[in-house]
Amino acid sequence: MAYQILKFLVLGAGAAVTVLAALSAPAPITASVGAAIVVFEGAQQIGHFHANWINYRATAEHMRQHGFFYAAGTAPYNHPRTRRDRLAQFMRETIADESGDWTDTARKAGRNGDQ
Template sequence: MAETDPVWERLTEQLQWYSSKGAAAQRTYKRVKFAQIAVGASVPVVAALSAPAAVTATIAAAVVVAEGAQQLFQWHTSWLQYRSTAESLKHEKYLYLAQSGPYRANDRRALLAERVEALTSSEHTTWMTEHQRHSEPAASP
């Protein structure tokens, strides 16, 4: 495979991008969730130690803020979507290299370009839909 092949470069770049973004979203999600659990678990301890109500309330509020950030930024959803797209791109890469599945035909390079673009376009549409859904204000009663 020539290193200057734009189709192969696009596949490689997209695979790297989705893999790294998925890993970053996973790390952020797990860090926020762990902090939320740890801080949330400290609330009854602080209350049992008869800490001032303001201290207990502030710690509890931090848990709510962390959950609000997760809902706003959707790290868990992004992690799963990016990971799924990266795995789909890997699947296409291996089928292409093995010249198997849909890549047995003579126009396999063009097919690879189409399938890579379809995967990234689909992921982008899903991402936009999810983030628009979570950023819309709630309807008033």
């Protein structure tokens, strides 16, 4: 969500700079809106919001797909005795993978910020 909000702010500020320049607005106002664009983009890069958004959506779609498999009773959830346990195992593995990926990303960002 942060990625999308920052992108909308950048787009709005970019459009505002153009309009302010066309209206011959005072230079400090136009420059301030331009500076806001730099801040928004910097926040996005520092927070890795784009990469996090892509990972979030990929995981959500993968989980949704398995939810459909479970609801339909298709493989790997087609055996009545094990289907619930299989779904729970899938969820545990997915959450563990996501937690590990997030931790790796945070560590890399920390190392890159220290340099």
